[in-house]
Each structure stands twice: as C-alpha cells, then as structure tokens.
Amino acid sequence: MDKKAQTVLAEAPVLLMWLGMFLIAFVVFWFSITAITDRSIDVPTKLQAEFVALRFTSIPECFAFSDSNSGRVQSGTIDLDKFITEQLNSCYSTELIGGTKEFNFRLELKSLEQEIITDHYVNSDDFTLFKEILVYRNGKWVKDDLLIHVQEDII
Amino acid sequence: MNKRGVSLITVTALKVLLVVAVSFFVINTVIEFTAKDKAFKETAVEDLRMQINVLIATSGDSVIKYPYNLSEYNLALSDKSITLFEHGEPEDSRLRRRFSLPEGYTATGLVVRESDVCLKKESNDITLEVCNG
Numbered sequence: 001m002d003k004k005a006q007t008v009l010a011e012a013p014v015l016l017m018w019l020g021m022f023l024i025a026f027v028v029f030w031f032s033i034t035a036i037t038d039r040s041i042d043v044p045t046k047l048q049a050e051f052v053a054l055r056f057t058s059i060p061e062c063f064a065f066s067d068s069n070s071g072r073v074q075s076g077t078i079d080l081d082k083f084i085t086e087q088l089n090s091c092y093s094t095e096l097i098g099g100t101k102e103f104n105f106r107l108e109l110k111s112l113e114q115e116i117i118t119d120h121y122v123n124s125d126d127f128t129l130f131k132e133i134l135v136y137r138n139g140k141w142v143k144d145d146l147l148i149h150v151q152e153d154i155i
Numbered sequence: 156m157n158k159r160g161v162s163l164i165t166v167t168a169l170k171v172l173l174v175v176a177v178s179f180f181v182i183n184t185v186i187e188f189t190a191k192d193k194a195f196k197e198t199a200v201e202d203l204r205m206q207i208n209v210l211i212a213t214s215g216d217s218v219i220k221y222p223y224n225l226s227e228y229n230l231a232l233s234d235k236s237i238t239l240f241e242h243g244e245p246e247d248s249r250l251r252r253r254f255s256l257p258e259g260y261t262a263t264g265l266v267v268r269e270s271d272v273c274l275k276k277e278s279n280d281i282t283l284e285v286c287n288g
C-alpha cells in the first residue's frame with residue numbers, strides 16, 4: 001500500500017465521524033421541524049367530533065324534531081320515533097368515506113336507556129361528548145342527556 | 156506539494172462537500188415547510204371541513220366566508236370531500252379531507268385561485284363559490 005492510500009485510510013474514521021455527526025444533526029433537525037409543524041396545525045379531535053356531532057340534534061334528516069304542520073325544526077331536540085339505526089345511517093355514514101378510519105359514534109339516551117351505533121362502530125370508545133336535550137316521546141317532551149361515545153380512526 | 160499534502164486536500168474537499176450537501180438538505184427542508192406553506196394549507200382544508208360540518212348542522216340557509224386569502228390555491232368540493240391544491244399539483248399529493256353528508260344533501264363547487272371563498276348552504280345543497288360583494 002502506498003503512502004497516499006495509507007493517509008486516506010487513516011483519515012477515514014475522522015471522515016466517518018463527521019458524516020455521523022452531520023447525519024444525527026440532520027435527523028434531529030428534521031424531526032424538530034416536523035414536530036413543530038404538526039403541533040401548529042393540530043386540531044383537537046374532540047373539537048372535530050363535536051362539529052360532526054352537531055347534526056344529530058339540529059336537523060330533521062338526523063333526529064331533530066320537526067313540526068309536521070309548520071315544518072319548523074327545533075334544534076337541540078330528538079324525536080324518539082327517529083332514533084333508530086336506519087335514520088342514523090342516513091344521517092351519518094362512513095361507508096363511502098373510510099369506514100373505521102373516520103369517526104364512528106354510539107349514541108345513548110341516558111334516562112331512556114336507548115342506544116344506536118353508526119355503521120363501522122366496533123365498540124372502541126375514545127371519549128364521550130355530553131348534550132342536554134329534549135326528547136319528543138309519545139306527544140310529550142322529556143328532558144334527557146345524550147351521550148355521544150366517539151370512536152376515533154382505527155388503523 | 157508532496158503526496159501527503161494532496162491527500163489532506165482531498166479529505167478536506169470531501170468534508171467541504173459533505174457540509175455543502177447537508178446544508179443543502181437542511182435549507183431545502185426549511186423552504187419546503189415555509190415557502191410551500193404546508194401548515195397554512197393543512198389548516199385551511201381542515202377549517203373548510205369543519206365549516207362544512209357546521210353548515211350540515213344548520214337547519215336554515217346560511218353562508219360562511221373563509222377569513223383568509225386563498226388566491227394561491229384551487230379548491231374542489233364534492234359529495235365526499237374537500238380538496239385543496241396548487242396549480243399543476245399531482246392528484247396524489249393534493250390535500251383532501253373527507254366528510255359524510257346526510258342523505259338528500261349535495262356538495263359541489265370549484266374555485267380557482269380566488270381570494271374570497273364562501274361556503275353556502277341553500278336548502279340541502281352546499282356549494283363552494285366565490286363570495287359576492
């Protein structure tokens with residue numbers, strides 16, 4: 001082996017050390033930037049679920065009571081006749097938008113002890129939202145709590 | 156110059172090249188996150204999805220104006236998703252957020268590089284359009 005080759009070989013560990021240091025610095029930098037960006041654009045999951053769940057007690061296509069004579073919709077109510085799985089599936093379905101990768105819900109009327117689930121709910125609650133509501137039942141209004149059990153995306 | 160001097164120059168040149176390469180990657184990363192404004196795009200498309208969910212839950216007609224300038228982007232609304240993309244951006248890298256419409260509802264609209272963008276709900280139809288006035 002000539003002297004030049006020996007010198008280059010002798011320098012190799014130093015070069016590798018430099019390379020290693022730069023790579024570590026780069027990886028740390030990369031993860032820091034990614035973490036900062038992700039945190040800055042993160043929307044709380046509960047807020048997202050809250051916005052989706054607004055519809056359940058607000059529109060007649062879901063469960064909100066609608067006066068058959070005047071057509072007036074009463075927000076914050078549930079018509080118990082509509083509180084069935086078929087109605088829930090027509091109000092909110094994850095079939096075409098990702099199934100278990102989207103929010104799925106278990107809706108529970110606390111006092112009336114009735115519950116229904118969305119099409120890809122697999123009994124894996126992540127958190128629960130609470131709503132005080134009025135339930136229209138057999139021509140009368142009763143006060144109840146709607147518990148909205150939320151299942152986040154399951155990979 | 157002797158042989159040892161030549162080899163040291165080679166090693167130093169390699170170190171300089173390494174520093175330049177790493178610097179290039181670092182600067183490139185910063186540019187990717189700032190110039191292309193990934194954070195703004197992701198926030199905007201998520202905002203729009205949440206606004207759509209609010210509109211769905213509104214029993215009457217209503218309009219929501221997006222409060223930030225979107226003139227650098229295109230937006231497409233369909234029955235299943237809202238998509239934000241830059242001109243010429245490939246389909247698979249576009250930002251898309253999905254939502255579920257109740258039966259009987261529709262969602263449509265395409266806005267190309269407009270600063271003022273509105274989401275409008277009339278009856279059971281949600282449209283994405285340029286704001287009037």
